[in-house]
Amino acid sequence: MLAMNFRGPFRVRLDRDKPLPEIKHPEDAIVRVLRSCICGSDLHLYHGLVPDTRVGMTFGHEFIGEVVEIGSEVKNLKTGDKVMVPFNIACGKCVFCRQELYGNCHESNPQATAVGGIFGYSHTAGGYDGGQAEYVRVPYADVGPTIIPEWMDPDDAVLLTDVVPTGYQAAEMGGIQPGDTVVVFGAGPIGIMAAKCSWLFGAGRVIVIDHLDYRLEFVRNYAQCEAYNFKEMNDPVVFIKTTTDSLGADVCIDAVGAEAAGSAAQTLTGRKMLLQGGSTTALHWAINSVKKGGIVSIVGVYGPIDSLVPIGNVVNKGITIRGNQASVKRLLPRLIEHVKSGVLNPKEIITHRIPLEEVAEGYHIFSAKRDNCIKPVLIP
Ligand code: NAD
Ligand code: ZN
CATH class of the missing domain: 3.90.180.10 (Medium-chain alcohol dehydrogenases, catalytic domain)
Structure with a gap:
């Protein structure tokens, strides 16, 4: 066959x-x-x-x-x-x-x-x-x-x-409460579906972050949400804080995974990859831009080499991190x-x-x- x-x-x-x-x-x-x-x-x-x-x-x-x-x-x-x-x-x-x-x-x-x-x-x-x-x-x-x-x-x-269950579970694991601001990192199929499903849980505002304009344009229409290009920002974390009265998002969803861990990936494969995250991963951004006491929901897949978590901020901010395979x-x-x-x-x-x-x-x-x-x- x-x-x-x-x-x-x-x-x-x-x-x-x-x-x-x-x-x-x-x-x-x-x-x-x-x-x-x-x-x-x-x-x-x-x-x-x-x-x-x-x-x-x-x-x-x-x-x-x-x-x-x-x-x-x-x-x-x-x-x-x-x-x-x-x-x-x-x-x-x-x-x-x-x-x-x-x-x-x-x-x-x-x-x-x-x-x-x-x-x-x-x-x-x-x-x-x-x-x-x-x-x-x-x-x-x-x-x-x-x-x-x-x-x-x-x-x-x-x-x-x-795709649908994973996007849905990303929103579900975020524990979204009515009116919450949800930030989704990644406008691939999973991020797009997570943004769409966030409304089903009562989100008040949904923001998607990526660097591919065609995907940002798509998710804006498909999920009726805001969508921004991180390459046009000095720092996505500052951007999110500024747009949430300095508090941060209630829920951040990582729908990127290993792709953003660019340097590690290059070391492993010895190949130049089409990676834009550099040493700053979407997961860093999620942890650093969620508000104190907030929830970071991870559906992005990471391998054993991707242990780049700003663990101090997880503890100091009292964040809950959840993740799973859908x-x-x-x-x-x-x-x-x-x-x-x-x-x-x-x-x-x-x-x-x-x-x-x-x-x-x-x-x-x-x-x-x-x-x-x-x-x-x-x-x-
Ligand atoms: P994809 O590659 O199509 O999309 C990833 C998107 O992330 C791309 O649009 C890329 O431009 C963007 N991106 C890269 N670096 C970024 C950064 N630093 N900040 C924001 N965006 C960034 O992949 P996909 O099919 O949408 O899957 C997304 C992730 O979800 C992958 O890691 C995949 O393995 C994972 N996944 C998990 C499950 C599960 O059950 N947990 C199921 C399916 C997929
Ligand atoms: Zn899949």
Whole structure:
């Protein structure tokens, strides 16, 4: 089958004869992929920032598809079902899954202390192949996969596997109170969705910070919020303080992650990257510009090298820092309702539809933020 194939940092190609995935466990299903996105998280793999990302691996944790085969113990699915598959691989039974912490499942990634299994996300996330391929093996098929409602557009469905729940959970973890000022760092798909969802929690003001004007323009319209270019400011922290009566924001959301840790990334990969954060990360800005007693919600993904936290300010300001992998399955029922009612229109963020054969070009465009790219979708 056709599949994306990782060759090393900044090198991705199309594999034309990857063996078809097989049922390995009675709870598995095989899914024929209908849509599969490239995510900002894939860029961390592509940039060589995630340990134990092995040559030959197929990425892709945001996909929908048709069930073509099921293991003998699968009860909730049948062949022909069209499903959206959460990016977390979750057993549904362990101590964490029982608390709906599906992003922290113990069984799907027993070696790791933090993260559960994730499709196509290196051996630190379980070593599972992902959905940037024609077919994919889906473990614990009765737990994550969710039938796509008849009325739902597949473009909306594929964004419910990660982008929407992650943006929503970013806002939820921020503990937004009615009238709060929320600052979102990053105007990628995740930051855009976090800004949009902040209103659902009663925010009074939403401000997004990035340096890409086309994304700022997009989020201004899509999420009806303020949006500013940090390159046009002397200091984003001073800017935020000034615009909040010197108090700071009630909630800051980091939707950037490792991308801003530019120097560390360069050291690791030995390559010059398109990074603008320098040694000052979005996380610094979030901690330093949230008000005393405020909450910093982190959904940006960091690797082990990114321990650049201004911890003194965390303590002195009495800040709460929260973070997690989104618990997609927990959030899907309410998010499906928000799509149905029209409150959320996820598919509007899709800017590029790319045949799977051109996956390498897809990575180039998204990594370089070329052609006003916000969200690319691969079509097998
Ligand atoms: P993206 O690369 O498209 O967007 C990142 C944005 O951050 C870009 O627009 C970039 O210009 C901007 N940026 C860079 N440095 C900045 C800075 N210092 N301040 C403000 N903005 C800055 O990626 P995405 O798909 O939107 O994902 C964003 C982050 O969320 C990534 O780290 C990704 O790994 C993470 N993520 C987490 C989860 C989760 O469950 N926790 C799920 C999906 C994605
Ligand atoms: Zn993703």
